[in-house]
Amino acid sequence: MFTGIVEEMGRVIKIDGKFIGIEGEKVISDISNGDSVAINGVCLTVTNIEGTIFTVEVTPETLSRTNLGQLKIIDEVNLERSMTLGGRMGGHLVQGHIDCVCSLKNIEITENQSLITIELTNSVSKYIVEKGYVAVDGISLTVVWKSDPFFSVAVIPYTYSNTVLKNRKKGDLLNLEVDIIAKYVEGLRQVNI
DSSP: OBOSOOOEEEEEEEEETTEEEEEOTTGGGGOOTTOEEEETTEEEEEEEEETTEEEEEOOHHHHHHSSGGGOOTTOEEEEEEOOOTTSOOOSOOBOSOOOEEEEEEEEEEOSSOEEEEEEOOHHHHTTOOTTOEEEETTEEEEEEEEETTEEEEEEOHHHHHTSGGGGOOTTOEEEEEEOHHHHHHHHHHHOOO
């Protein structure tokens, strides 16, 4: 589990088939082989550590459902270590299991915020509500507006400049994870008791 609070931006150092090497100074400080790390919101397992570079293995399933297949050497990525029990919960419960990839439709930057509009797929639209949570490329954000097939999130300047959002442009694909609680509520409603 994660919180959607990005700890740092790492850099893609190596791509070798199903393995991706990431350089990250902060997250490398206390991870081990077998630990989970969220990369652009995708929960992946650390398979090797050498100095400040850790390697993760990416399955075809993950590549088909996320934007990780578009990564190139030197690209920046959002990094977050898995949360620990008893630690702070700054964002919301994020699994690192991407529901879909959505298209960035617009970024409106002002002095106080960046308003980012994203186009939804119909399959996840029902889970998006105004003032509800979403994780976009692993960043815990609050929905400020929704009108199918679009929704918007307001991003404070700190988050915008300290995550990969600053590198995104119109048409880019973003990893989207909807709020897990909404999916559980739907599941419970469908159970015939």
